[in-house]
Amino acid sequence: MNEPTELSIVRVLIVEDDPMMQLGLEQSLASQPDIDVVGRADDGYLAIDAAVKLKPDIVVMDIGLPRMDGIAATAKIKALLPNVRIVMLTSHTTENEVIAALSAGADAYCVKGTSVERLLAAIAAARDGASYLDPLVARQVLDHLKSPTNSADAIAVGQLSQREVEVLKLMVEGRSNPEIAAVLYLSPNTVKTHVRGIMNKLAVDDRVQAAVVALRAGLV
Numbered sequence: 001m002n003e004p005t006e007l008s009i010v011r012v013l014i015v016e017d018d019p020m021m022q023l024g025l026e027q028s029l030a031s032q033p034d035i036d037v038v039g040r041a042d043d044g045y046l047a048i049d050a051a052v053k054l055k056p057d058i059v060v061m062d063i064g065l066p067r068m069d070g071i072a073a074t075a076k077i078k079a080l081l082p083n084v085r086i087v088m089l090t091s092h093t094t095e096n097e098v099i100a101a102l103s104a105g106a107d108a109y110c111v112k113g114t115s116v117e118r119l120l121a122a123i124a125a126a127r128d129g130a131s132y133l134d135p136l137v138a139r140q141v142l143d144h145l146k147s148p149t150n151s152a153d154a155i156a157v158g159q160l161s162q163r164e165v166e167v168l169k170l171m172v173e174g175r176s177n178p179e180i181a182a183v184l185y186l187s188p189n190t191v192k193t194h195v196r197g198i199m200n201k202l203a204v205d206d207r208v209q210a211a212v213v214a215l216r217a218g219l220v
Contacts, residue, residue: 010127011038013056015047015073016089017065021112025060025089028116035123044068044076051077051084058123061106063090063097071097071104078105085126089119098137102212108132128176131211157217159201167194169219172211 012035016022022040029035039054041047043066051059059077063070074086087108088101098109108122111134118134125132160168163184170180181191195207204210 009034009036010058010123011036011054011056012123013037013039013041013047013050013054013059015041015044015050015059015061015065015070017042017062021062028119029060029123032120042066044070044073047073048076048080051081055081056084058126059084059086060089060119060123061086063088063092063101071100074101074106075104085129087119087122087126087132089122093137098133099212109137110134111136125176128178129207130171130176131207133172133211133215153202153213153216154218156202156213157219160198164194164198164201165219167191168198168210168214171195171198171207172214172219 012029014022014025014029014037016025019042022042026037026040030037038056039050041050045068047059047061047065047070048068059074061070061074065073070088070090074088077084077086085107086105087110088106089110089112090097091112092098093111101109107126108131110119110122110132114134114136122132122134157165157168166184167180170183175183177188177191177195180186181188184191186194198210199205202210202213204213
């Protein structure tokens with residue numbers, strides 16, 4: 001008889017300056033059996049201090065913070081703790097803010113007012129090393145990302161095989177490697193090989209950058 005698999009707990013730091021929003025987030029996340037809310041912060045400087053002290057797996061980060069905004073705090077946390085994954089949860093949805101957040105190192109971008117299920121999907125994607133863009137954000141920035149100045153991205157994507165394109169599209173959706181394997185009926189090792197090939201051909205270092213290239217190229 002197989003032993004039950006031990007639940008993997010994700011340690012989450014919430015960074016939000018609205019007390020009611022902070023409380024709502026904490027209650028929603030703490031109710032999940034695989035999430036442990038290890039701390040809270042209400043400005044960018046305190047977020048950095050808390051991240052260094054608590055070393056969470058995930059930081060749920062607002063952009064509009066006092067003293068230091070969430071984009072600057074994200075860049076600093078990523079510089080100090082590159083393995084910490086950051087999920088932006090914000091009402092800011094303009095293309096400049098989204099691109100700035102991704103450039104700062106954000107791993108996922110979710111819009112406030114979204115369902116708890118969508119936020120949990122963003123956290124799960126970030127935890128698994130995948131990227132996640134809220135569909136509302138993706139639609140709003142698509143025209144910017146498809147501009148002619150990004151024709152080089154289209155050329156790079158054109159080098160991908162049909163199977164690699166299928167994998168990349170699922171990466172943009174925030175699917176983890178096991179999920180991609182299940183959708184495409186591939187082994188996890190084969191998916192890893194495809195992901196590695198995609199990153200090499202697109203000359204990117206991580207999945208978020210690959211997703212941005214795909215969006216700029218008009219792949220999705």
